[in-house]
Amino acid sequence: MASDILSMGPLYQGPDMNRIRLMTEPSKKPTSPLKALVPSKTKLTTIETKRIMSVLDETIHKVQLVTLLSYVTSDSEDLEGMLGKDIARAVREHKDLCQDLLDRVSFLREEERRVQEEEFEDEPWIREHLLSLEQQKSHLPPLMERIKASTRDVLRLLLRNPQAAGLLQMQTLARSAGAQTFIDSLVELRGFLFEKLLTSPMEARDKAQFLQDVTKQNRSNQEAIDALEEDLAARLKDRNAEVEKENAEIQELKNQLHQVLKFSENSLYRTKREAEKQQKADFRASQARVAKIQQDILQLRSQFHNLIMENREAEQALRKKKYKVETEIENWIQKYDSEMGEKQEEFEELDIIHKEERAQLEELKQRHDVLVEEFAQIREEREINSKKRMEDEQELMRMVRAATLIQAVWKGYLVRSMLKSKKKKRGKGKGKGKEKAKGEKAKGKKAAKGKK
Numbered sequence: 318m319a320s321d322i323l324s325m326g327p328l329y330q331g332p333d334m335n336r337i338r339l340m341t342e343p344s345k346k347p348t349s350p351l352k353a354l355v356p357s358k359t360k361l362t363t364i365e366t367k368r369i370m371s372v373l374d375e376t377i378h379k380v381q382l383v384t385l386l387s388y389v390t391s392d393s394e395d396l397e398g399m400l401g402k403d404i405a406r407a408v409r410e411h412k413d414l415c416q417d418l419l420d421r422v423s424f425l426r427e428e429e430r431r432v433q434e435e436e437f438e439d440e441p442w443i444r445e446h447l448l449s450l451e452q453q454k455s456h457l458p459p460l461m462e463r464i465k466a467s468t469r470d471v472l473r474l475l476l477r478n479p480q481a482a483g484l485l486q487m488q489t490l491a492r493s494a495g496a497q498t499f500i501d502s503l504v505e506l507r508g509f510l511f512e513k514l515l516t517s518p519m520e521a522r523d524k525a526q527f528l529q530d531v532t533k534q535n536r537s538n539q540e541a542i543d544a545l546e547e548d549l550a551a552r553l554k555d556r557n558a559e560v561e562k563e564n565a566e567i568q569e570l571k572n573q574l575h576q577v578l579k580f581s582e583n584s585l586y587r588t589k590r591e592a593e594k595q596q597k598a599d600f601r602a603s604q605a606r607v608a609k610i611q612q613d614i615l616q617l618r619s620q621f622h623n624l625i626m627e628n629r630e631a632e633q634a635l636r637k638k639k640y641k642v643e644t645e646i647e648n649w650i651q652k653y654d655s656e657m658g659e660k661q662e663e664f665e666e667l668d669i670i671h672k673e674e675r676a677q678l679e680e681l682k683q684r685h686d687v688l689v690e691e692f693a694q695i696r697e698e699r700e701i702n703s704k705k706r707m708e709d710e711q712e713l714m715r716m717v718r719a720a721t722l723i724q725a726v727w728k729g730y731l732v733r734s735m736l737k738s739k740k741k742k743r744g745k746g747k748g749k750g751k752e753k754a755k756g757e758k759a760k761g762k763k764a765a766k767g768k769k
Contacts, residue, residue: 366514373510377503382475383468384496386411404474411467418460425450 361367386408428450492500516524 373507379472384492407471411471414464414467
């Protein structure tokens with residue numbers, strides 16, 4: 318069954334096909350000898366014949382659409398807007414079913430071929446495999462029925478949408494040669510059927526009579542052909558005699574050629590013997606060279622083995638060194654990771670402390686700004702107070718100097734007055750005047766101290 322399915326093949330793969338005429342057209346007038354074979358009517362008159370032709374035309378139209386389904390599946394994205402979403406979806410489902418069928422059939426063919434190539438066909442596992450293949454083959458007819466139903470659904474959708482069917486039918490280059498041949502055969506069948514339906518019974522009898530006359534004429538022509546063939550046989554006999562004569566001459570030439578070939582064989586034999594001698598000498602020389610080369614090969618092999626051992630030892634030492642370095646690197650990496658982890662934790666702690674101290678610094682800065690403003694105000698007040706105090710001190714010093722000056726003037730006045738009084742009272746009041754002067758002098762000093 319699998320081979321039958323594959324031998325069918327799809328009819329809608331490949332390019333190149335011409336559209337066919339679905340309407341009946343009269344054929345061109347034949348030449349006069351064949352006039353009896355041409356029907357006198359050019360159109361169908363009865364309803365039955367028209368129905369038969371319409372059924373055949375509809376069949377050809379459906380075959381044309383079916384043979385273009387592969388083009389739709391290959392360019393479904395480009396044709397989806399042109400054909401519609403429903404048709405595109407149905408075509409995709411049809412494509413999936415056909416691909417599934419082809420995959421199953423190819424799988425079954427491959428398995429059958431592999432089973433046929435096996436030597437022991439009586440083994441149990443081969444029989445089980447054949448049974449499984451038969452079971453899988455039983456699943457193919459339902460799938461084929463689904464493909465037929467899918468094809469009918471796609472055709473219904475296309476026939477309901479004449480515009481989409483017309484656009485699809487314009488893609489004639491997407492049809493295969495096999496599909497074109499099938500459609501041409503249907504068109505040819507339509508021509509034969511159309512001609513048969515146009516032929517009346519009277520024309521059929523005339524046609525039969527015409528064919529009988531043609532047969533008789535063909536028989537007479539055959540007799541003439543037989544006579545000509547006898548003449549041809551006689552002429553061929555004469556020609557064969559001449560050919561035999563020429564063959565004798567050719568045989569003589571062949572004998573001469575045989576002698577030449579024999580002479581050339583002797584010469585070839587001598588040349589071959591000389592070549593064999595030369596070959597033996599070359600063989601001996603080559604054996605000596607081969608022995609020398611073999612010794613060189615053995616020596617080189619020993620050197621190669623020694624080099625391999627040295628390289629292996631060096632490689633082993635390098636591997637140990639590499640392992641040691643990798644271990645140290647891994648230890649350093651672990652130590653670096655641990656130290657960096659500790660540093661990271663310490664950094665995070667310091668960062669937290671830094672943020673707290675920064676917040677405190679910002680707060681202290683704010684307080685400092687306030688204190689700076691207050692200090693500026695206090696300093697201005699102190700400067701004002703110091704200026705006022707300096708002015709007061711200067712004023713006090715002026716007053717002290719003025720008081721001192723007044724006291725000095727007063728003392729001078731007192732001294733002068735006392736001197737005047739002494740002059741007047743020299744005798745009596747000399748002691749009293751001195752005590753009074755001393756008291757006044759002491760009072761002036763106390764007054765000056767109090768002002769200071």
